Amino acid sequence: MSSLSLNLAFRYLRSNRGGVFSFTSFLAILGLIIGVSSLIIVMSVMNGFERELQNKILGVVPHAIIKSDTPIQDYELIVDQLNQSDSVISSAPYIELQGLISSNESSRGVNIVGIDEVLESSISILPDNMLVGDIKDLKQDNSIIIGSWLASHLNINIGDSVSITTSDIKTTLLGSFPQSIKLKVVGLYELRSELDQALVLISHSLAQKIKIIDSSSTYSIRLKTDDLFMADKIARDAFYTIEDNLISNNYFEVVTWKSTHGTLFEAIKFEKILIGLMLFLIIGVASILVLSTIIMTVKSKEREIGILKTIGANDSQLIKIFLFQGILVSSIGIFFGLILGLVITVNLDSLVALLETINNRGMLDAYFINYFPYHFDVIQIIWICFISFIFSLLSSLIPSMRVNRLDPIEILRHE
Secondary structure, eight states: OHHHHHHHHHHHHSOTTSOSSOHHHHHHHHHHHHHHHHHHHHHHHHHHHHHHIIIIIHHHSOSEEEEEEEEEETHHHHHHHHHTSTTEEEEEEEEEEEEEEEOSSOEEEEEEEEEOTTTHHHHOSGGGGEEESOGGGGGSTTEEEEEHHHHHHHTOOTTOEEEEEEEEEEEETTEEEEEEEEEEEEEEEOOSBTHHHHEEEEEHHHHHHHHTOOTTEEEEEEEEESOGGGHHHHHHHHHTTSOHHHHTTOOEEEEEHHHHHHHHHHHHHHHHHHHHHHHHHHHHHHHHHHHHHHHHHHHHTHHHHHHHHHTTOOHHHHHHHHHHHHHHHHHHHHHHHHHHHHHHHHTHHHHHHHHHHHHTSOSSTTSSBSSOOOOOOHHHHHHHHHHHHHHHHHHHHHHHGGGGGOOHHHHHHTO
16 A cells, blocks of 8 residues: 555645645745755855865964064074974964055055064965965075065066065154165965965064064064864963973963954854854745645545545555655655755855856955855765755645544545
8 A cells, every 4th residue: 555655645645636745846946945954055165165174274374373562582492492392383484464465556555474484385375375486585685575466556577676565664864764675576476365475475584683683583473283173271281381481581371263354163163053044944945835735636636535544545554655755855855955055065156256257356365265166074064965855754644644634534525
């Protein structure tokens, strides 16, 4: 009888006019396709943004910084001691400045970072994202590396000169004025993020000259940790391992990425939850369509139900007919929703590029990451499909139970 129930479920799924699906079945399937695909697309893109922030942004932004308002003497000894900590992958001197970069065409406020060009490859992903040149080219006197977006904005290329004006005041016999220095562009990097617009690199030795400190001093030390989300604890624990005589004359502060970029991660996590709940409403609506489909099918097939009851079919067997119909509708909708979601997600950048071409303007230039990254979380996708199926199954089961209350004598008496 189970095979008969399944055959009848297939039959009731189809339109009375010979179509593949009845109108109500088609609407239920379409609702599930839209709901499931929307959830997969949005959650995969949100996962992609989160991963890009972690891999790219935090691959450049220091996990933690130990900094001081006064020059840190003998920083090389401190770096050696920090590197002995098990949770510290690498550490390096770091001098950060705010300034204005100018070319003949334009100017822009930037974050100027003095790095150790030898140690940078062990602490940052920038050496792996150089578009032109090499990080070690900063060994050249008065050299600078900038992002590809900034180079385009300033209309400059490799070998061109730019002027850097910092907020550090230089005092001479003629008076006090901001320091300004002309530098040669020796490299371009590209992260395809907001950092391309605002981060420029100079050598640590050049930054020392700008800050007017000796070659054994720095203003901060950056750390790369083995656990991003424990960076604050790791940095503090590592700081306590430094010998007192090396830090006795300084006031130190430990700053982590959470204070500068942590709100982005929190925002993405909150948005994932909020958007997920909102999109599940679409699946809820689709489940109501499944429920309506089964109710209408039960109502329209009362005569057949009465006949089946009179020839010996029990309630359990009849319930299976409409339950199988709901399962078929749910399975088809979820399957095609899954396929559509995966296909659209993979081709999302192409769709955005097409819209940008039609509108003749960039849609993502103002955002922190100017493209749509994605990451398929298999467990998350399984949960989306499973919960959608459970919703639809419950929506099928409730009207299917109505078969128990149908009286075949009452039904057939009016035939």
